[in-house]
Amino acid sequence: MSRKTVQWLRSLNFGFHELDCLLIHGSTVGASDELTPETPPPVMLDRVIRADANTLFCGRSGLAFEYQLQPSIINNWVQTLDSQEPPGTVSATARRAIGVGNVGRKPGIATYALYNPDSDRVQFKTVHYGAKKGFQS
Numbered sequence: 001m002s003r004k005t006v007q008w009l010r011s012l013n014f015g016f017h018e019l020d021c022l023l024i025h026g027s028t029v030g031a032s033d034e035l036t037p038e039t040p041p042p043v044m045l046d047r048v049i050r051a052d053a054n055t056l057f058c059g060r061s062g063l064a065f066e067y068q069l070q071p072s073i074i075n076n077w078v079q080t081l082d083s084q085e086p087p088g089t090v091s092a093t094a095r096r097a098i099g100v101g102n103v104g105r106k107p108g109i110a111t112y113a114l115y116n117p118d119s120d121r122v123q124f125k126t127v128h129y130g131a132k133k134g135f136q137s
Helices: 003-011 041-051
Strands: 016-018 021-024 055-058 064-069 072-076 088-092 095-106 109-116 121-128
Touching (some): 041 064, 041 095, 055 109, 064 109, 064 121
Parallel strands (some): 021 055, 055 095
Antiparallel strands (some): 016 021, 064 095, 072 088, 095 109, 109 121
């Protein structure tokens, strides 16, 4: 990808949805929403379900992580000032959120996620860069 194309992609504040994956800067709530491994499961489930994708790739935190949500049944109800709706259930399939890492947050260290859509496998890599580590600063 050319540097010009990368600069253009970085300027966008929306994501790319392809197959069953969504790549987004923050989360499905907003570009400034930061998902991390410490995000509570109900919050993470909400963000991933909103994505309408099985895998949500997010970059806001700058962390490289995989957060797996197992299949589950969610009980819900709606209560207004006037009444309460009958309880309902929603089935949630297995989903996950992937933190894609970053370059530059820690000088000399780049972390990133590699995704293989054929095997649905994610690998995390760390590269140390600088004049004496294989890359020029």
